Amino acid sequence: MPRRTATMLASLLMLIALLCAGVLIPVPYAEMSPGPTVNTLGEHGGEPVLQISGRKTYPTTGNLNMTTVRVTGSQYRMNLVEAVYGWIAHDNLVVPHSTLYPDDKTPDELNQETAEEFTQSQESAKVAALKQLDIPVGTRTVVSSVVKNSPAEGQLHAGDVIKAVDGTEIKQPGDVAKLVTKHQPGQKVTFRIIPAKEAAAAEKEKRQPSGEQDVTLTTAKAPDDKRAVVGIQAGTDHTFPFTINIKLADVGGPSAGLMFALGIVDKLTPGDMTGGKFIAGTGTIDDSGKVGPIGGVEMKTVGARNKGAQYFLTPKDNCAAAAKDKPSGLTLVKVDTIGDAVGALEKIRKGDSAGLPLCSAG
Template identity: 35%
Template sequence: MALFDDQMAWPQPNSTPPPPRRRSISVGWVLLSVAAVLVLILGLTPSPYVIEQPGPAFNTLGFDRAVGSTAQGGQNGTDSKTHLISIPSQKTYPTSGSLDLLTVSLLGDPKNLPSWMEVVSAWFDPSKAVIPVDVAFPASSTAKQQQQENAVLMVDSQKDAIAAALNTLGTPFPQSVSVKQVLAHTPADGHVKVGDEIVSINGVKVAGIESLRAAVARNGADATAAVGIVRSGQSKTVEVAPVKSGSATVLGVGVGMDYAFPFDVKIQLENVGGPSAGMMFALGIIDTLTPGFLNGGARVAGTGTIDNEGNVGPIGGIRQKLYGAKDAGAKYFLAPASNCDEVVGHVPGGLQVFAVKKLSDSLKVLKTIASDGDTGKLPRCTT
């Protein structure tokens, strides 16, 4: 008895092939067309995001143009070179290598948003960051206002950098913590006035804003503080009871630094704002005013705010600046220790990153590099 009939679906050597599956091919073309339309939509539709990416690097020991730039430098499109840092009235010394400051550029703004395709591409690029447009451009201020604020921060950071450098070099000059604002209905209201110079807290000298904050924090909100001030040239002490504001202890004043520098330090850098170049400005000034090469002639980059006491503060866009440093050819990078949580796991290959808290830490790193010392013993960002 036969188990199978000859009409079963076993292929025969000379059997005719089945007709083409037109339905499957048609469905495939439809899906491909839909995908193409989606790609086109993603490529053209604006997203609610902007993209942070590495911006140009500038050598504080060089001229007022980006590292590697072939464009004309100088002002008004001329081809003249202007030193980024110049100190006309003082003896200066030759420098070598670089002390690069880094920038972050923004792709997009509220009126010209990047496409979804650009955003998706940026998500997979470790050198870029995608952020909501309303975070980059808060509704409380216009893009023009932000530019103006960043310009003011840049000017202030340059003054603080000059002060930090001169203090490090032991050059004396008048500097004071000045009251710029007294908040109504706060402990300082009625006791401290705009224009007062704060010189001490509980008899301890205040050398800068960070010293003032630390002294008020030590006093706490449970006791009255003796605030030493100079008003219209007269010294006096006023009693102020600090209060808690969030996690901070405050007097209720807004303060700023006033300086009277003994000579002019000119810093020429256009179209760059914010305070994050402060530390690199200070290092550039020190190198310019001292013999020898602070960096040993190496390419060094870095970032961080600075104050007159030499404290290095955190900045934004640290990951983009790491890649910007690598692109500029730097082998070493000075990063604020307070940014270490963003640095770990995001360091480009071939770049050594050191964690610094004060200007003196940065100088120690540079001394080690210049002397071919063991950089492995220097502080790094770790988990």
């Protein structure tokens, strides 16, 4: 065999071997790409995303789309060829696998965490929206979670309303720990509660809850110090003057909070907040209406523009990253609170683009 032919054959075999290795060898990376985007003013899966009853609502037009990021599964292992393609592809982002799936958490734990974040984002969106409209929202202290094998297990339950501890009225979650830790481990402490089922039924029926009961527990020693504990986490629950349901399955995490809140405000406000424009966005939101940053903003802007969005409401702390690779034709609007976002929508509706606070890469 001529030397030139042998060299070419050897090179070809080497290339094939490298390609096979690239396909077969897993690498510790995961991929993020633009995910689905859903209009909070519209329908998803055949039913309205926002369902409000017990309060007058108003017709809406245009779009207020929440955006998502699609990621490779926790058990999926990219090969070298996929990773290289992802690095080259403009609309994808390859990141270390541990960035999305930390080694200290199981897939089930991560799924549970993102589901809880999504539920909490819906609750905060409702609170922020009603506060923006000056509609009163009630608050109460509840049992958020119960520690396994603790004194409270089987005696207190998530959702139980805590009215008092040892006869002292509870006004905020921090009061619970203060009153429990006045005891020594092994001493008894009495909780006056409204069971979660009764509290939920009363809220649904728009009546005052009844059926208060006392639950006496024996405190235990905290595992990390000498404090007395009963094994619960106290938190805040809200009561609303009418019913707001958010129907959106197969989504996790807290990043849709802002767009849910704006959708609620639009439906409860006379007139048209969007002016018929296609507006998308992202951002966490807390009960006070503060907008927080999210991950994968570059993927979300691409997904929004691909669906036809003209404007993208961007958390202030994500602005620089989003502006560095802004899709053509998409205006990035900087927001820090729900009030900022409502003000931006008003400018967009009036065609006052020059007055919008825009994101910059600097």
